[in-house]
Amino acid sequence: MSWIVQAPVARAESFPGRNVLLSVEASDIAASTRPGQFVMAALQQHSSIPSPLLKRALAVYAIETEEGAPSRINLLLKVIGEGTRQLAQARPGDHLALLGPLGNGFQWEASGGKSHLIVAGGIGIASVLLLAQQLRNEGQDVHLIYGARSGRDLVGLEDFQKLDMDVITTTEDGSQGMHGLVTDGLQQLWSRIDPGTTTLYVCGPNPMMQAVSRLAAERSVSCQISVEVKMACGFGVCLGCSVKTRDSYRLACTHGPVFDAGRFVWEESQASFETVRAP
Amino acid sequence: MSWIVQAPVARAESFPGRNVLLSVEASDIAASTRPGQFVMAALQQHSSIPSPLLKRALAVYAIETEEGAPSRINLLLKVIGEGTRQLAQARPGDHLALLGPLGNGFQWEASGGKSHLIVAGGIGIASVLLLAQQLRNEGQDVHLIYGARSGRDLVGLEDFQKLDMDVITTTEDGSQGMHGLVTDGLQQLWSRIDPGTTTLYVCGPNPMMQAVSRLAAERSVSCQISVEVKMACGFGVCLGCSVKTRDSYRLACTHGPVFDAGRFVWEESQASFETVRAP
Amino acid sequence: MSSKTEKHPETGTADLSVEVGSLQLKNPVLAASGTFGYGLEFQQFFDLDRLGGFCTKGLSLQPMKGAAPGRIQETPAGMLNAIGLENVGVDGFIRDKLPLLGDCGTHVIANVLGKSIQEFVTIAERLEPYPEVSGLELNISCPNISEGGIHFGHDPEMTFQVVQAVRGSTRKPLWVKLSPNVTDITVFARACEEAGADAISLVNTFVGMSIDVHKRRPMLSNVTGGLSGPAIRPLAVRLVHQTAQAVRVPVVGIGGISHSRDALEFLIAGASAIQIGTANFYDPLVSLKVIDGLADYCRQQKLPGIRHLIGTLQIREGQFFYT
């Protein structure tokens, strides 16, 4: 069940690296979102035809509560093109047209004795905070490896540090944490993990997700990826967001956005999302 | 000579009747605008394709000076459709994309002994303040007949009252001034005017301008009308804004927007502007 | 048709009912094929009985897996798509979707697509026993598959043959959806009429293309795709008007409708009903808003019923026309 809401913007914060956090009043969505799910969002405009025409998919980054009840969702976005530029203009008092929650989120076993490795690149971080929070609530063992171009791009880092979990950061310019890519950070933990009890959850640029998937496959570590695909509707009717899995074409919006990395066919899925992120 | 400027909005005021006044920093335009001229305006947007696509024509309502030099222009607009709704969203700090000044304004003789009758209906008032100010500066005899649906729609009235001139207001609901139409107000002065030395300057809805033109023609009073026409460019290249005069088709943007009422062919000009104002 | 027709007093005062041939619609607003799934996906948002009807995703004889990823691209006030007609197939539809729709209270129009005349006929025959399917809409105009589709839609003789063949094998109302990518649409509309079509649906999408300038590759895996959305509305209104002048069968207007004002343009131009496509993606409630807007218009204009609006465009003498 998804909700269609005109959600008032309660707060808008800008961060370095063209990142923006929007907190919007949407209690129905806030109450029903699972980790890894997303919304379709647009800034409510005054023209009869929205420009850009289509909403944009955004992960639910965090959920705020009021008097104990979920009341607001947080969206964390990076300005890339038309859609995100438009959304980044949102000010308190403006409204977002929202549809959500959408998609299937991450999957994990509530039982203990497992190790959870979250790997995020850049704005991919937006898809994994709810997961980390939930896992920590369950008292599970969670590690985050978070990479970005530079230290100032590591938006949201404190939200994870707050969870009292193991966090490794990597930056391409070496300005914070390890100098290198998330895969370098992963290598650091790699020898210590038990393939049988570890799960990887990955969200970020495709080359990064592909590299991590490959590492996981080599050691048969279970691995879930959250992919970014161009979407027109977000709820399974346009059939525009298909990706290739070993089974067949799958819709990223309803079957995904989280897929089993081992069944994902990168080569044939590329065209769907290679232009979503700016080069 | 027209200027292309990105003009910062200095002030935005809302008035009853969906009227908005925008004060924008545009010293080049402010310094060179004559009464009756206009600008093409759009709210600077963050998308690469503006929506609506085309700018809208707006009269220069007033000119503000800073340390004696013209610095800002005032635009007075009524929200009708997409374009004006967009412009009405402008807030201080936003920018308007402006092109102007454009068109030929009103014409009058600087010599004394003449009587000037300005007739404005609704937002037509936006085109005639500069004229009234200029005529009063020259010490000439100026009368304004200003009609609207209701008293609260008589936006800008004080700006004329300040000029120490004769002002007659008419409202359709009788809530302020005379109960009736501007033509009723005009009748009140009509017996007293000298056709040989009087000029009418008219701006407002077409039925009103047509009615006033007819009265003027009956007594051979010189009459200038400022017409509203759909415009794509505003500077004479699209050829989209033509109206019919006795001479031939004429472009409202470069030959107008002010035309000699006696030479204007209403019937054939209708299609150009009958949908500009909401019904 | 359901008994729920009278449920909505806010539109109840205006008579929005129209006829498309023998089919009575409670209002002229349908959802367009390929933008409304099999109807089920929208039941979470509103009761389908609000609609005049909806068209299913195009059904082929066999299920189709569709085009490779890279299927959509946004464009100014529009979008390109090359879905490649992914669908569950006519049997899958009958088996898995139709039962779930149940008595949904509105007309279900099955949009169908064959690779040959025989396939079109077979699909029509499979659907014939199901009263839940109110009518067929032949898609002879899809620009995104190499066989069938547009091959029929760009040849008047083929158009005639396929329509005639299906006409002979179904008693359901038969609509034919035309391609706008032709020099003279009226030739095709007349071929459909002569072959026994009950209505002409137009337009399908316009062929377009978008290029990734960094990679120098087409944005769509299929290279070209169909353009839809508000951008094409003026083109569609013109084709609907031209066609309504040329044939006696009703025309169903489609293309860029996202507001009651847009729908009114099509009705005034001569459409007996309209379909909403792309707007369902960015505003799933758009159909309801359009229906309410039509009712408001009727009241404001004191129209006894929306049907009185159809084809009422006034053209002054001496005005140019389709030169």
Add this chain to the structure above:
Amino acid sequence: MSSKTEKHPETGTADLSVEVGSLQLKNPVLAASGTFGYGLEFQQFFDLDRLGGFCTKGLSLQPMKGAAPGRIQETPAGMLNAIGLENVGVDGFIRDKLPLLGDCGTHVIANVLGKSIQEFVTIAERLEPYPEVSGLELNISCPNISEGGIHFGHDPEMTFQVVQAVRGSTRKPLWVKLSPNVTDITVFARACEEAGADAISLVNTFVGMSIDVHKRRPMLSNVTGGLSGPAIRPLAVRLVHQTAQAVRVPVVGIGGISHSRDALEFLIAGASAIQIGTANFYDPLVSLKVIDGLADYCRQQKLPGIRHLIGTLQIREGQFFYT
């Protein structure tokens, strides 16, 4: 061509020059006919020598007063126009406009329109003696007049005849501007090529229509008009690509360009140069921005010159194509 070519160091480092047949352009950006007046109107905004060239408003043999008022209507991301080819006539142009343009430092392409083959020929002959006119662009595609125009543009044989006749009466580069409102554009492009055209310009506007729903009347006095602007870009890119595959003469791409990215799409699709139309209305400086953007792109992509980009679209094997 002027000596001012080297004046702009910001674009100077990237080689933007292209060739359209025998015509050398300093950059591939021209202003499109009907959107740039006779060039004079833009001199207040910038030096015309910045442009690769511009096309004049369509010139007829006699001056034309154009269509009745009600000539334009905005649409989503586009506009309809039915100007009816108001223009000063070829003699008026030569007498009143050409002298004012002087040595404007860029190519002036005279867009011409005749009601008959003979008129086309006569106009070409009148322009022949003037070296300030770099080339002719035959408008056989205007949807807004009842004689001439689109009558030629919708009949390949007529297209061939008019191009051949003008070819015989001018030594200037001869471009032909095609109507996109046809089923197969390549038939017309090949007819032009065979008749001796030096380049194909496309697209002209798409026929569309808009209705005032309160008055139930067409928004345009001409009823229908031509759709232009960003809305049509995907359609134009596709037609340019298809045409560039079909003929050997260069193609000049037109339709909805308002950004360097848009221009790049056309160049990659196979256009040797591009024209900007409607965008001149809402942003008179758009051409300069596009030129600067092309230079930036060349630098970023380390292209030795923009000409190396033309027709470099990569299509993977197995991808569908113009089905």
